[in-house]
Amino acid sequence: MVESKPAEAGGKAAYEKTVEKFLQKAPERKAAFRTGGGLPLKRLYTPEDLEGMDYERDLGYPGMYPYTRGVQPTMYRGRFWTMRQYAGFATAEESNARYRYLLSQGTTGLSVAFDLPTQIGYDSDHPMAQGEVGKVGVAIDSLADMETLFAGIPLDKVSTSMTINAPASVLLALYIAVGEKQGVPMEKLSGTIQNDILKEYIARGTYIFPPKPSMRLITDIFEFCSTHVPQWNTISISGYHIREAGSTAVQEVAFTLADGIAYVEAAVKKGQDPNVFGKRLSFFFNAHNDFLEEVAKFRAARRLWAKIMKERFGVTDKGAQMLRFHTQTAGSTLTAQQPENNIVRVAVQTLAAVLGGTQSLHTNSYDEALALPTEKSVGIALKTQQIVAYESGVTETVDPLAGSYVVETLTNEIERQASEYIAKIDGMGGMLTAIEKGYVQQQIQDAAYATQKAIESGEQIVVGVNKFQVEEQETDRSLLKVDEAVGQNQVRKLQEMKAGRDNLKVQSCLEAIREAAKDEGTNLMPKILEAVKAYVTEGEICGVLREEFGEYRENIVL
């Protein structure tokens, strides 16, 4: 037996004294240490920092309230997170080929990137679509394109995430229609639509309609899916873009959960039960560089949301209390300088997402600061996840960083500061008002500007950018380029499709949508589903809704 030695005399006081002496010989690198998000970091954390913390109350057990340690009882010992790579470009044919490649490489869920005209409700032949067709994602105008996009991919076997917001109802309807053609009933479909309009006003920019009708479209989807598409995640409340726009980690949690509160309130006001629709809410966070802070952020978000659902909305259903989330590594941390270094950044961020307990993950490709990723770089990004999953060992026990003095302290601190923001937003009258006033946008822009200044002053180091630069040789960078002919071909296909459909039926479908839009009590989803099946285009549907709802105008905040 090992004899236990008495602790060195003096304990913490003696340590402090030693440090004081030590600092005279060897000062620390900086006067103050902070996390990437600006939270102060002490030299050392000890059990003292966790005084007052109650294990059962504050951490509990995985799969149990308040879910700090994860949403499933066995986490990755059961199955790994879904490795879901966001992809899509040019035409439906080319994107379909990329999806089949990803599935053959072991990806376990699809994630569709749409081009900007599709995201903003314009068909490919609209004047505003010029120059943009097929650029940042796939162009989808009608059911014809959607059929091609999922050709040979059985929709009862994959789960599909679609990054679509303002016109989310239309794309969900298109997916349901393709499923039907494959013989898969909508009850069996699983996947996610982003459908998070509030962060579009705050940070991402692909809004169409003003907030009020936008919120109605969202609650219509909640209601429709509760009955007809029960396995569908009806929204992915996204902090990702808020962080990419420059927010801190605390702001990412605060503004995302404040958006979540606004959606729950809107649906409750319509008489929906948060115990039911609450189960289908999902979240989407960023995995940034500061490893410890990021792990703490995910844990804090999970605990805070559980409390909000339980205490604020009286939710008793466990599934509706859980914050389930997708993660993407931080595009904004990737550099155009020495792009291969980005592979390492993504690996660190992947580890943070996994130790934070993510349900699915997209890893960025190292060449994203240069152009759209190539097949090779996408492959490396996916392998990064597989290495963390199968080789690192961090998946073999649940929530392994729990109990770390610093991780628990940061978890507490992020939760505390995010709660303060939420209280402030409540005081302003809620998130819609806070956005209309430009408060949220201003907070994020101030943080973004501070980051830029910190990098330029050298206070914040970015390897290869403001330190350790190298003279870069012209490397053989094969970048993906979207052929300009894509736009013309897409327009030609659209016109051919329009000539071949029943245009009387199209008109009656559009009139039905117009009537439903005028009446808040009618759910728009069934009308939109009817329309897409008749090959009414996305632009035609959104065009009618634009006429009825009007368009949002940005409130400039600088």
Place this chain on the structure above:
Amino acid sequence: MSERKVRVIVAKPGLDGHDRGAKVVARALRDAGMEVIYTVLRQTPEQIVQTAIQEDADAIGISILSGAHEYYFGRIIELLKERKASDILVFGGGVIPEDDVPKLKAMGAGAIFGPGTPTSVCIDWLLSAVREKWEKESA
């Protein structure tokens, strides 16, 4: 007489919603003493050129991360020519592959600043390019 201030339009053409870079640059130019007009998202080339002429701008800074840069730079520069306003400098940044930079410069873009460029580099370039333009005008 007060010193003449550089007037610059910072614009987001097309449907791209990534405005972090544009807003950071707009703020940095303003902090450097310039008069900055930031357009909202989703500006057409016509709107951008109209604003620049109306505001008597010295330069237009274009931010594009959607890959549609060739179209938008080309169209804006063409419209400036049509409106006999080619003296307005055009520069920009965003996610623009290096291979495309010579093409944009051949169209008439004065400078393209890629990711990671310090704002001071952009400010210095703009100040000296605008000064050169003013000298030409008064000569």
